[in-house]
Amino acid sequence: MSTQSYRSIAINGSARKGGNTARLLERVLEGLQKEGFHTELIELGGSLLRGCTACRSCYKNKNKRCIIETDDLNAILAKMIEADAIIIGSPTYFADVTSETKALIDRAGYVARANDNLFTRKVGAAVVMMRRAGAIHAFDTINHFFLIGGMYVAGSTYWNLGIGREMGEVEKDTEGFATMDALSANIAHIVKCLKQNGTSG
Numbered sequence: 001m002s003t004q005s006y007r008s009i010a011i012n013g014s015a016r017k018g019g020n021t022a023r024l025l026e027r028v029l030e031g032l033q034k035e036g037f038h039t040e041l042i043e044l045g046g047s048l049l050r051g052c053t054a055c056r057s058c059y060k061n062k063n064k065r066c067i068i069e070t071d072d073l074n075a076i077l078a079k080m081i082e083a084d085a086i087i088i089g090s091p092t093y094f095a096d097v098t099s100e101t102k103a104l105i106d107r108a109g110y111v112a113r114a115n116d117n118l119f120t121r122k123v124g125a126a127v128v129m130m131r132r133a134g135a136i137h138a139f140d141t142i143n144h145f146f147l148i149g150g151m152y153v154a155g156s157t158y159w160n161l162g163i164g165r166e167m168g169e170v171e172k173d174t175e176g177f178a179t180m181d182a183l184s185a186n187i188a189h190i191v192k193c194l195k196q197n198g199t200s201g
């Protein structure tokens with residue numbers, strides 16, 4: 001076991017805490033724990049992150065914070081800045097991410113860009129749930145956030161998707177869970193290589 005400490009944070013943009021997206025993210029984090037990572041799952045459901053107001057205060061203040069202090073964005077952002085790997089999960093809502101996931105992307109992304117790209121050379125992974133269709137579009141939305149910020153996107157043996165509608169239905173999706181296990185291994189591999197080289201974000 002390595003003495004190196006690795007950190008990963010998973011953010012669940014579902015309105016439903018403990019639902020299918022949470023279960024997929026937990027599976028990824030379980031794999032990372034076995035690889036020696038400190039892990040944390042944050043569930044946005046109920047915290048109602050509001051969207052970006054385009055005030056551009058983050059560009060003026062350059063203090064790694066959003067000017068809006070009435071919700072959890074700054075606390076989550078601080079944990080993203082500390083992490084080696086950031087995993088963002090969302091159920092598919094109308095063929096895209098949930099509005100809370102988009103609020104996270106817009107506000108964390110704008111603050112990151114205003115502060116010299118805070119997430120550069122971190123590892124990113126998107127995890128998406130769907131009942132039937134539209135998950136690839138949601139998957140792309142999350143990957144756009146990683147790729148504009150100079151992050152390394154981890155893949156798996158399939159796109160990182162799960163299938164199911166009712167709470168817990170994803171448990172039947174054995175291929176989805178196998179995809180999460182391979183994703184964990186790939187995230188761990190990239191983070192460890194970057195740390196060994198001293199080039200992680």
Ligand SMILES: Cc1cc2nc3c(=O)[nH]c(=O)nc-3n(C[C@H](O)[C@H](O)[C@H](O)COP(=O)(O)O)c2cc1C
Nearest residue numbers: 016019020021091092093094095130131132133165
């Ligand atoms: C408002 C809303 C819109 C949805 N839109 C889609 C959709 O476009 N495509 C799809 O396959 N499933 C759609 N679903 C189903 C969810 O993606 C599915 O139930 C998922 O398992 C929910 O994940 P959760 O348990 O983490 O909340 C939608 C659900 C809701 C509530």
